[in-house]
Amino acid sequence: MASVKPKKHLGQHFLKDENIALKIVEALKNESNLPVFEIGPGTGVLTKYLIDKDNLDFYALDVDTESIDYLKSNYPSQAERFLFQDYLKYNVSFERFNIIGNFPYNISSQLFFKIWDDRDHVDEVVCMIQKEVADRICANHGNKTYGILSVLLQAFFDLDYLFKVPPGVFNPPPKVQSAVIRLKRNSVKQLPCDEKLFKRVVKAGFGKRRKTLRNALKDLNLPESVTTLDVMNQRAEQLSVQEFISLTEKIS
Structure with missing residues (x-):
């Protein structure tokens, strides 16, 4: 397969800037050497850098069969790591794991609610999302952008707003600015409430x-x-x- 066509109904905007891709992968610290799940690998711009990491147990999940077939074709030795799966419906078998990805923009909020549901298992997340969503998640109280995800995620994760990404580095360019953030599970095991x-x-x-x-x-x-x-x-x-x-x- 020569390429993967971005599909509007899947909210796909494929990153084409290699420097940004490498920065995103390097932002994942993975200090506990946990399995890593990439959500929405697309054309594999992040995937190839994950493959290059020594002894990294990673898996790429996508609902686009064209993307999965493309990755299996280009990286046949890693074929078993490319899964036709929807993270929103996927039950990860590992006790603890990390997440990375250029999240599909049309379901990014849903993905964060799923990450909140999986909070006892997710140790670290590095992702690129709409700047608007990144601003909302990282906002402090008293701010107009502060909302549901701000409170839920900040209760269990330490957040870092890493850097902004312009539309021109994507194919096709989105109509919004993007940003990369990192979530790191904090020390709160359980809230003192229901x-x-x-x-x-x-x-x-x-x-x-x-x-x-x-x-x-x-x-x-x-x-x-x-x-x-x-x-x-x-x-x-x-x-x-x-x-x-x-x-x-x-x-x-």
């Missing part, structure tokens, strides 16, 4: 982000002992991660 309820509270709070929490959380049917708390006069974007945790403790 984690499923924590997620519900965060999603409900930001679901009506212009309203105070007293109004945004109405559907949770909270007791008066909670609705009369001073924190309920604030909006979701005003609460830090720790304050969301504390609020969830009070609710449960």
Whole structure:
């Protein structure tokens, strides 16, 4: 196979800048020497640098059969590492693993929710995403871009905003700026509250982000002992991660 055609319905924008590709791969520290899963390898611009790493146990997952066939054709000795799989539906068999990739832009938020679900197994993530999503994930409370993913991910991961990437280094160029971020699992093993309820509270709070929490959380049917708390006069974007945790403790 000569090449892979980028497919709009899969949100594919293939990176063509080798220097940026190498920077992304080098940003993955993998200090514990864990298996690495590449999401959306496309034409293999990151993959070939992963192959060059000594003793790296890596696997590339893609829902594009053309991409998988292309990689198997170009790297036949690594063929068993190229999997026709959707990470959103994939149950990784390793206890702990890392993730790397130029995430498909149309499902990047879904991928981060899956990473949150897999938080007890994911040690490190290095990924390229829309700059808008990167800004949102790394935002601090009190910022208009601070949202659901900011709170959920920051509760369990340390975040690094690494660098921005212009549209011209992709085929086809996206209509947005891009950025590379790194997530590193922090030392929090478990929150001191019900984690499923924590997620519900965060999603409900930001679901009506212009309203105070007293109004945004109405559907949770909270007791008066909670609705009369001073924190309920604030909006979701005003609460830090720790304050969301504390609020969830009070609710449960």
